[in-house]
Amino acid sequence: MKNYICETCGVQYDCSIEAPDRCMICEEERQFVSVEGQTWTTLDAMVNEGVYKNVFDIEEEGVHAISIEPSFGIGQTAYLIQDQNFCLLWDCITYIDQETLKRVEELGGIDAIALSHPHYYSTQVEWAEAFNAPIYIHEDDRKWVTRPSERIIFWSGESLQLKQGLTLHRMGGHFKGGTILEWQNGNNHKGILFTGDIIRIVADRDWVSFMYSYPNFIPLPSSTVERVADRVKDFKFTRLYDAFHRVISEEAELKVQKSAHRYIGALNGTLFDT
Template sequence: MPAFICITCGTQYAPSAQPPAHCRICEEERQYVNIDGQQWATLDELRESGRYSNRIEQISERIYSITTAPKFAIGQTAYFIKGQKVNLLWDAVTFLDEETSRFFEQQGGIDAIALSHPHYYCAVAEWSEEFKADVYIHEADAEWIVNPGSRFELWSGKSLQLSEEFTLHQLGGHFAGAAIAHADIGKGIVFSGDVIQVASDRNWTSFMYSYPNMIPLPIPVIKRMKQDISRLVFDELYNAFDRKVAPDAKEKVLKSADRYIQALNGELFDT
């Protein structure tokens, strides 16, 4: 049976004879149903269309970005980080083809896949099976797994160390289990998905409950996230849409949290 994919959010559902009646990811207030209505595809259909490919770019000695072109669904960027002992894929994209598989095989494979939040679960079960990689999802977001793979690992608490270099940290905010990845490389690197979103002005970031529907987070949540972020050491931050904050990324994220709080308190501007 085919595993149907929602073309608006890119989430792949468990195999079924017919497409699901609804996409529960899109019908939730942090996402949206396409204005043309719910539509479905399969990974085979995407491959056979000949339209899509994954653009893989080396952005540093050990980091590669992966983005599907032309844009499919949300259009997020995933990151492949080559570790000393563990090769990590941070977040994922829906599209997977032979060319993509060959690239990762040439790089030594993928050992672990860590996901920031449910909007990027996409077709991760396919990726997990293809590369025999364990998938790490915070248990607070387990209810959003609509196509559970055999290698899915639910983690709990505030952090999970995957290796000497890679640690996951639960920040909450965008989702209850929303997480970021910290890489102990150079002066420290954070991969934030859009749990921490990079602004058009790369000196600032923001934090939202819903980006497409523009629902902000409350002040107490931002204060808690700021406190958790302040414990980390990092100089660079990569988000899910090819945006980078560097140098002094930590200082800029903390200043951004303060500005967000001032704005909600009515202290930042007078209009």
């Protein structure tokens, strides 16, 4: 019995004798099946290959970015957030080995794991078991969990405070249970928002975007973007990290609002005439 991992999205499945016939994450319209077809691996195989490693980057006080080299699956970045003796892993990556465990332990371990949406569930159960940590997923995305675990806590409602100053907010949009993290104590108490790609920083770091599907270029309706932007107005932040190691360092709250205004204008046909 093995826990197979989809090589395209990097999400791990429950134990089975044979590899699954399909990846429900990739076959859904927000993702895609590789043009080379559905392929599978396992964490043991990845470790034994000796090809992959996790790279830790210190972004600022209390924030460590963790990414896989060479890139695997979707290629997202996870963040280890350290706040007053509480360590939170925000989003997850597929690869984990003994070197990773040692490095994370040196940084204080993991007290909890929180996920923005199903594309980044990856090997979340492996991480949770390694550090004896709970996993927080919004109940609206329950059906997308490919490896069930008693460590998963399906929270409900619009917000959940994990610790004073660390709050999860359900935003919807990219996924119904799409979640972002507000860290009020970050950036010298000016606040940081971790958004996965519920809100994604674009090539021009002064702007963000909001999409139903990024690889398939399916936009969100203007009413959803307006709702997300209105919710964000209530959060405390001046800096924003997305899932792909991109950062808006200053005035992030203003840049999210002007990006939403531009996006809505484009959808409604008032931004340009072409």
